[in-house]
Amino acid sequence: MTPRAFGFAILACLQLTSTSLEAGEIPGLPSQVPPFLQRDFEINFSNDFLGRGGSVDDFRTQQINITSTLGDKWLAVVDHSILTLSAAESPGRLDQVSASLGFEAINRTDRNRVDSLVVGGGLRSVGNFAGARMQNGFHQLVDSDIEHLDYVATDRTDAMLWVDAQRYRVFHDSAATGFLSGWRTGYWLRGSSLVTTDGQWDNALGIYAVSSRNAIDVWLGLRRDWRSGYDRDPVQSATANAESELAVVAGVRFGALIIETVQQPDGDASYGQLKLIANRAPLPVRHTAPPGIGLEFDMFLPDVMVELAARFQRRVFTGVDSSWNESLIIDTGFGTPQYGSNTAVFVESRQLTLGLEWERALPAEEDWISFFARLGGGYRHEKLVGEAELSGQTSSSAGRAVVKIGMGLRFNAASLSDSWNYRLQLGIGAWAPVKDAYVQMADESYRVHKPALGVSLGMTFDYY
Numbered sequence: 001m002t003p004r005a006f007g008f009a010i011l012a013c014l015q016l017t018s019t020s021l022e023a024g025e026i027p028g029l030p031s032q033v034p035p036f037l038q039r040d041f042e043i044n045f046s047n048d049f050l051g052r053g054g055s056v057d058d059f060r061t062q063q064i065n066i067t068s069t070l071g072d073k074w075l076a077v078v079d080h081s082i083l084t085l086s087a088a089e090s091p092g093r094l095d096q097v098s099a100s101l102g103f104e105a106i107n108r109t110d111r112n113r114v115d116s117l118v119v120g121g122g123l124r125s126v127g128n129f130a131g132a133r134m135q136n137g138f139h140q141l142v143d144s145d146i147e148h149l150d151y152v153a154t155d156r157t158d159a160m161l162w163v164d165a166q167r168y169r170v171f172h173d174s175a176a177t178g179f180l181s182g183w184r185t186g187y188w189l190r191g192s193s194l195v196t197t198d199g200q201w202d203n204a205l206g207i208y209a210v211s212s213r214n215a216i217d218v219w220l221g222l223r224r225d226w227r228s229g230y231d232r233d234p235v236q237s238a239t240a241n242a243e244s245e246l247a248v249v250a251g252v253r254f255g256a257l258i259i260e261t262v263q264q265p266d267g268d269a270s271y272g273q274l275k276l277i278a279n280r281a282p283l284p285v286r287h288t289a290p291p292g293i294g295l296e297f298d299m300f301l302p303d304v305m306v307e308l309a310a311r312f313q314r315r316v317f318t319g320v321d322s323s324w325n326e327s328l329i330i331d332t333g334f335g336t337p338q339y340g341s342n343t344a345v346f347v348e349s350r351q352l353t354l355g356l357e358w359e360r361a362l363p364a365e366e367d368w369i370s371f372f373a374r375l376g377g378g379y380r381h382e383k384l385v386g387e388a389e390l391s392g393q394t395s396s397s398a399g400r401a402v403v404k405i406g407m408g409l410r411f412n413a414a415s416l417s418d419s420w421n422y423r424l425q426l427g428i429g430a431w432a433p434v435k436d437a438y439v440q441m442a443d444e445s446y447r448v449h450k451p452a453l454g455v456s457l458g459m460t461f462d463y464y
Contacts, residue, residue: 024063024243024271026194026202026225027079028098028124028160031065031275033258034188034210034217035114035166038279040368041411042067043424043457046273058084059239060271062135064457066426075102075118082131083239084149090234092152095131098124100160112186114168121162124196126236127155130302133338137304140336140346146387148343152233162194168210185211188219200229206249217253222246223262242267256413256422276459278411278424280368285415290325290359291462298425298458305335305349307456316356325359329374331404336385339446344388347448351431353378353404372427373407380433382448384441398437400449405430410460419464427456 024046025031031044046063062082069075081096100122108115128151136146170186188210194202208221225247227240245267251260258275294311309331318326332352339345355376361367380402386393408427416422432451439448 024060024081025065025079025273026162026192026204027063027065027081027096028077028100028122028194029120029162029164029192030067030075030077030102030118031273032190032206032260033275033277034212034219034253035116035168035190036109036212037217037253037277038281039067039277040069040279041424042275042277043426044273044275046271058086059242062131062138066457070101073104075104075120076100077102077120077122080129080131082135083235084135084147085235085238086147086149088234088238091149092233092235093132093147093149094126094152094154094233094235095129096124096126097129098122098160100162102162102164112170114166116164116166118164119162120164122160123157124160125157127151132341132343133302134304136343136346137302137335137337140338141304141306146343148388152235154233154236156198158196158198158200160194160196162192164190164192166190183211183213185209188221196229198229198232200227202227208249215253215255217251219249219251221249223249256424276413276424278368278413280366280412282368283412283415283421285418285421287421287464289464291421291464293463294327294460295463296331296425296458296460298427298456300333300335300429300454300456303335303337303452303454305333305337305351307331307333307458311357314356318358323360327357327359329355329357329376331355331376339384344386344390345441345446346385346387348383348385349380350382351378351380351402351404353402353431355404359410368412370410371407372410374405376404378402378404380431380449382437382439384439384446384448386441390442393442395439395441395446398439398448400433400435400437402431402433402449406456408456413459416461421462421464423460423462425456425458425460429454429456 033039044065061084065079067077077100079098084093100120102118102120104118106117167189170184172185174183188208190206192204203226206223208219210219225243227244230236230240245264247262247264249262261272263270292313296309298307311327311329314328318324334350336346336348353376357374359372361370381399383397384395406429411424413424414422430453433449436449438445
């Protein structure tokens, strides 16, 4: 895969948030990938990218799912979904957050077949989990409409159990020459079911034809979803009804990138997914020395900021024989996050920092995972802008020196060439000003330059 292809993925990730989406995966289960594909770590962004779109931002409007293996038999799934309902007599919004562990009870795999059964359980919560800040912050990035919806009163946590069964069989292996050589075609069945202690029952059944060649997979098929037990509030009820339909599914994998679209011919729940995957298999090109240069793209959540960074290998506090790779890092961030829960006020933010990063491979993970930590300082500029009844209003700007820290994990994903490797990145970070500030807008005073803590999801391109 070329850097240009991944540049397209970055733009597509932003496009995910620009218009409406109407559904998504069952929250709490691993997202859907072909069962023969080794997926040890995955970040899945779900929205109406490659869906039909629309003029109303309703139902499961955004979804982020992270799936990771834990050893040979276990996996972990974390999911965040934003549910909205605006075109109704009882508009509102609600967020779903789930976390679960799965155990691979059956895994029979060879060149022509896969049989797998994973059982799992965990917790699913509904309430206010910063979904409004995330949705409206994304919309500000792409100049989309702001959603002014109040959270409904539902706030609870329930236990859940789930099962996920898959079957794959190859029925044709091409012996042709040239471009058609090496294509293998088979059928893929998947059935999933999840039940909660609140009486909610989610089911999905799919059948697909899959053709594969080297690092390319293409699939097409049908998927039917059923949802029941969602009668506590109109937001969950409307979302469940929209997701209970038959859909046509088309997907393609090219290396570490997966794009899938799910289209309901007779329903409202058409959506698309962009998935970034990594696995512990050795990369085709192995490097004994650490990368000399790294280029990063991250999304900082829930106060949505785009973060771009460049790393340059430098030895300041470590020696050449150290197991830690040390780098000088320059990063910039920009975005217009929502001002707390106020959907009429947003903080136009720009930040530039300079610092150091230390990274070390985790030997127990066969070097496919590395840990990093960073510390830096710089300058942040903030200004308030108004929406809704404050549309057209702006405040004066305020700048402050800031301190920034972060840590996280990087996962080997792909070799782009003999000199470039690509990795996924998951981390937590925080920044704090040396002093806060107050600005005026529409005859009111607002405190700005508040410290922030969040999660970063993204990717890094390393040059050796």
